[in-house]
Amino acid sequence: MSSILEVNDVHKRIRGKEIVQGLQFSVEPGEVFGFLGPNGAGKTTTIRMMVGLSPITSGDILIDGHSIQKSYAKAIKQVGAIVENPEMYNHLSAEKNLIHFARMNGKVSHGRIDELLDLVKLGHVKKKKVRTFSLGMKQRLGIAQALLHRPKLLILDEPTNGLDPEGIRMVRAYLRRLAEEEGLAVIVSSHLLSEMELMCDRFAIIQDGQLINIEDQRFSQGEGRLLPYRVDVGPERTEAAVQIIKEAYPDLKIEEADQRLTVYIEKEKVPALLRYLMETGFDLYEAKEDRQTLEDRFLQATSKEDSS
Numbered sequence: 001m002s003s004i005l006e007v008n009d010v011h012k013r014i015r016g017k018e019i020v021q022g023l024q025f026s027v028e029p030g031e032v033f034g035f036l037g038p039n040g041a042g043k044t045t046t047i048r049m050m051v052g053l054s055p056i057t058s059g060d061i062l063i064d065g066h067s068i069q070k071s072y073a074k075a076i077k078q079v080g081a082i083v084e085n086p087e088m089y090n091h092l093s094a095e096k097n098l099i100h101f102a103r104m105n106g107k108v109s110h111g112r113i114d115e116l117l118d119l120v121k122l123g124h125v126k127k128k129k130v131r132t133f134s135l136g137m138k139q140r141l142g143i144a145q146a147l148l149h150r151p152k153l154l155i156l157d158e159p160t161n162g163l164d165p166e167g168i169r170m171v172r173a174y175l176r177r178l179a180e181e182e183g184l185a186v187i188v189s190s191h192l193l194s195e196m197e198l199m200c201d202r203f204a205i206i207q208d209g210q211l212i213n214i215e216d217q218r219f220s221q222g223e224g225r226l227l228p229y230r231v232d233v234g235p236e237r238t239e240a241a242v243q244i245i246k247e248a249y250p251d252l253k254i255e256e257a258d259q260r261l262t263v264y265i266e267k268e269k270v271p272a273l274l275r276y277l278m279e280t281g282f283d284l285y286e287a288k289e290d291r292q293t294l295e296d297r298f299l300q301a302t303s304k305e306d307s308s
């Protein structure tokens with residue numbers, strides 16, 4: 001499968017300051033890709049380069065194989081973006097707004113406009129004036145607008161900014177649907193970890209203009225995956241518990257550290273293991289999945305090395 005977006009060793013320098021330093025990643029059709037980083041990390045600057053709003057100092061960005069620098073028209077044709085707040089005419093209805101933007105885009109059928117209004121769940125209020133809309137409804141209309149020309153890549157800078165939890169939940173739900181049903185690739189930026197975790201298939205963590213890590217959530221979910229499970233049977237009995245587990249589960253990977261044991265096991269098999277330990281005479285002080293939260297991993301990834 002060929003990537004819809006390729007960011008190749010992109011640098012951005014403004015007045016001698018390196019704001020983006022060699023970013024490199026790609027985004028595939030049908031995935032929701034997050035761009036995560038603290039304030040000032042360089043997310044907006046990178047997104048502005050992706051859509052040709054800001055020149056690239058060195059490196060290149062390809063959209064559907066076309067360089068945004070050398071073949072701007074071809075590249076941008078595949079992009080729908082909301083980088084700043086979507087411009088809407090408050091005195092016009094949702095439908096009229098889309099008709100207006102459709103005219104600027106060339107040919108867009110009324111069918112497409114209705115389809116998009118339904119997709120972002122505004123079909124029932126399409127005749128209402130935008131000034132009566134909540135922020136979340138305006139955001140959704142903005143997304144419909146960005147999708148008018150059937151782009152392959154949708155770019156949203158902080159799409160849930162200023163939304164309440166219900167609004168965030170809705171944005172999340174239809175972005176996922178768009179990616180799955182239309183094969184659209186979606187890039188969202190945010191400084192909120194919890195949002196990225198819920199919304200994205202993968203996300204890049206950036207800090208000080210550098211890519212620190214790419215998390216692929218698809219590998220950390222799903223059946224058959226071995227989870228680290230920490231079991232505390234009391235420090236004196238840890239060694240004995242390891243032996244007894246090995247007898248019944250000879251293939252299980254077991255680690256012992258700090259007088260605690262960690263087994264790598266499928267979630268569905270955990271109750272049987274715990275039952276087995278209790279039936280063989282062990283007390284269980286604690287038994288829980290030993291997975292670092294995203295927040296732990298993020299803090300670990302972004303914590304700076306002590307330079308002293």
Ligand SMILES: Nc1ncnc2c1ncn2[C@@H]1O[C@H](COP(=O)(O)OP(=O)(O)OP(=O)(O)O)[C@@H](O)[C@H]1O
Pocket residue numbers: 014019037038039040041042043044045046191
């Ligand atoms: N035109 C400019 N001139 C000078 N510095 C700039 C300019 N644009 C951005 N910067 C600096 O580049 C860095 C990255 O900014 P950017 O807006 O891309 O970060 P961000 O990750 O989007 O942050 P936020 O979440 O706050 O929007 C910041 O330190 C910012 O001050």
